[in-house]
Amino acid sequence: MKKYALGLDFGTNSCRSLIVDLTEGRELASFVSDYSSGQKGILLDSKDPNVARQNPKDYHQSLVESIHEAAALAKKEDPEFSPENIIGIGVDTTGSSPMPVDDKGTPLGLHLEFKNNLNAMVWLWKDHSSHAEAAQITERAQEIRPQYLAKVGGTYSSEWFWSKILHCMNTDIEVFKAAHSFVEFCDYIPALLAGDTRPDKIIRSVCAAGHKAMYSEEWGGLPDKEFLSSLDSDLGKLRDRLYEKAVPSNRLAGTLSREWAEKLGLQPGIAVAVGAFDAHMGAVGAGVKEGTLVKILGTSTCDIMVSPKHKGYEDIPGVCGIVDGSVLPDHYGIEAGQSAVGDIFLWFVNHLAPDSYGKTPDEKFKNLEVEASKQKPGEHGLLALDWNHGNRTILVDVRLSGLLIGQTLHTQAHEIYRALIEGTAFGALTIINRLEEYGVKVEEIVNCGGLAVKNPFLMKIYADITGRPMKVSRSDQTCALGAAIFGAVAAGQEKSGFSTVEDAQKALTGIKETYEPDPESHKAYTELFRLYSQLHDSFGNPTWSGNLHNVMKDLISLRERQRKPE
């Protein structure tokens, strides 16, 4: 009898269910169910562009729908398939996306009294409203617990767990008082499936805890009570209602409850793995290993690497986190990222690309690319900073913004589009350089996520700018595949046939395509990267001092050289 695993990938706008055939090592069927609330699943506040929340009921609906539909598709694809043969479930979600819950673990956003209160909802990863609290936490930690910061890149982010809780406390005491505890999205779903969401019973993900909540076994788990109380006495008290221990995702969060088994049409009692963030499981589904940088390219970007524990590691300034077991068990997981990538292109197409490029966003993207691809590097004379949603790595600063320089009276939309893509690639190179500066050698880059699959033009520019081959993961749904791998491994070798995550990766992951860098383009881009770095440092680094008089002139010179007929 064949064996299958189920990967559940909760993204920013939708939930994907993927059914993997473990016996034949292939992805059998998947289905994506969009969240129904707000703007593509995101609850916005017209008064504050920093706010981004989600309604937990969307998760419940999409979960059920996507599994049923995926199972139906799997059945068509493989007559041997039956939902009864699914042996384990893995779950990844966005994060840090904490939600306030009551003492039973029910999200406050599901309570009638809070159903219209954005602060009772899930505080989505990209919510930036807590920047003042992030600065306060960073400052306090610098004073009394510098070790906490060393593992999260030196600066605590507004996107993370404690900033959001503290901001909730500061701005909506009613919600904070009603909250018995706060639970990460990636911990909530496995607990829900296992039938017990009580905060003290939930098995917590070391990925979420370590990368976003300053958890480490080095100091006995979460930040200590003294530190939290120094931020606010109520925060200190909250610590007792959080958790002591967090574990990797090859461990069981529980087994599928009878209630949820019925709702989903699956067997009760099958393995439900501990959850983790989408990027981390995506890296596993893309085949992450020592020396491999996995880039998950979507609306934002996550860059994931692992480092074997025996090698030790160094703290890397500006890199979000280095956490034991957050990606692969028995390895340090290293996470970096860019706050907005695809989101910047979407913004540009939705708000600034004229209709001469097409009527729909898809048409506009296509024609912008057709025109932009006719140009040589630097021919447009433009340079963009990719900070429209702040900078996650290596500056860890949300109070930054986009910048475009070099426009003339002739600059066209497709030229700006190209400059925006290049800006994100320069941001990516800045991260690679930082990792290598601190001894984490990047020997291979594997890309996955929507942009890697759908945008060869972008992949080519990334290869040319970094001067490195850009590989694309064989799977188009690495996050869900990574989740399925953990679902299989958590079920145990006897059931899944895999003794380790690495075993499962060998059977299930691979490379589909490689984009090679063009040396001449790389040379021109090296000049542009020097200018990018100058802008990066002058606007992003408080201690930089210098002059920018060369920047516009160098861009014009390069433009003139690149425009010359050959």
Next chain:
Amino acid sequence: MKKYALGLDFGTNSCRSLIVDLTEGRELASFVSDYSSGQKGILLDSKDPNVARQNPKDYHQSLVESIHEAAALAKKEDPEFSPENIIGIGVDTTGSSPMPVDDKGTPLGLHLEFKNNLNAMVWLWKDHSSHAEAAQITERAQEIRPQYLAKVGGTYSSEWFWSKILHCMNTDIEVFKAAHSFVEFCDYIPALLAGDTRPDKIIRSVCAAGHKAMYSEEWGGLPDKEFLSSLDSDLGKLRDRLYEKAVPSNRLAGTLSREWAEKLGLQPGIAVAVGAFDAHMGAVGAGVKEGTLVKILGTSTCDIMVSPKHKGYEDIPGVCGIVDGSVLPDHYGIEAGQSAVGDIFLWFVNHLAPDSYGKTPDEKFKNLEVEASKQKPGEHGLLALDWNHGNRTILVDVRLSGLLIGQTLHTQAHEIYRALIEGTAFGALTIINRLEEYGVKVEEIVNCGGLAVKNPFLMKIYADITGRPMKVSRSDQTCALGAAIFGAVAAGQEKSGFSTVEDAQKALTGIKETYEPDPESHKAYTELFRLYSQLHDSFGNPTWSGNLHNVMKDLISLRERQRKPE
């Protein structure tokens, strides 16, 4: 019998004829005739965005058509009017717009053999292809003739006479060799009407000579032969085929030739005044006097002031020129300006404003303004440098470019539109501050030109940003009115009734409307201007040194404060 004067205003895209009733002191009729060649009269080079040329035959055609049509309209308006009662013609044109001519003064662009050669055409004021030559001239003058630079703001521009001639020599020796001499557009038209375009016979404008060709009586006219020969020996030789003397526009260039009188339906022998640049005559038509800054707001901007000769003056770094008699006789004329203003808005609307704002450029402008006007200063969080076409004052540097900072994932087109308008206003304030720093007190600001008349939204922002009332000239066609004033004055008091330009101004000019600044908006804009100045200096001043880490953060802080509900 009533008396009339004719003002001819040759702009960038068209020629306007205005018939003024001198007896009743009113503008009787005008007609605009578009140039027929190229893109709205401008000949472009797809290989080089710096190139902007014009075909002299367009001038001939538009001149004839606009006068005939204006006369027909005047007849309808005023039965007493007859073309025979026009007593004088004044002419203004764009500049510095030199053209190569043969020994009879015929433009080479009218020769069959050169009819497809852009270098044989008129080198339009906004042609920036001669930037290397401008740098060379600046450098040489700094070495051996620093006095030449002191009167043109310290830096010789690529937009000016000698740069263009030198670039023609460097890039198209055939045209340069065929050229007996070079003549400014504003000198060519009066000579044409007076029936003698031979270069040694043309009466030259001190406005063009002084502001753009480093002419001054202090050193005996044009730059000396030694200086020109040090740039190129052929340039030294050319000096003998140029001119010795230049005069103000209250003087006669000649009288209307029989041939042209017939073509135009006017009386032969009437006064043709010496020409001048559009902005300078526009300032006269707007009522320029001591303490009054006249801003001519169009695709680019000219800022004109006068200073009485008895007060003496100081050289003002970065201000294009201070020339005896270039605006009003017996006054120093002071010229500053911005390389692109309306052109930046046109660029944005044509290339980046999506069709959700409207189908036509006019609709887009209207709706962008409707949305932008709902915001408070700084609420968009954006800041723009107005350098898409370089910076004329106070940096005198064409190798600069546009810059936009502060964009998020929510930034909309109308917000950028507002930021671009604000950017030009900050540029305007920078000029005012520089003038006052050097003792030229700005007591009143009178605006004219297309943007002043058609764009109250822009005028309001200019008032709020400068903190000064923005007055708008009563006349919508101040350049043509100024030209008509000079036509009348050149005809003599007996014929015109005016003994001086000032007399004619009193009878013919005035204020239509005043926009008052709002103190609260001005306060917010003062914060933004500080940031503008920081960007201005960091990218524009080679000796600036500092840090820009505050810029994005300060923009975000101001945005947050301005968005708060009141």
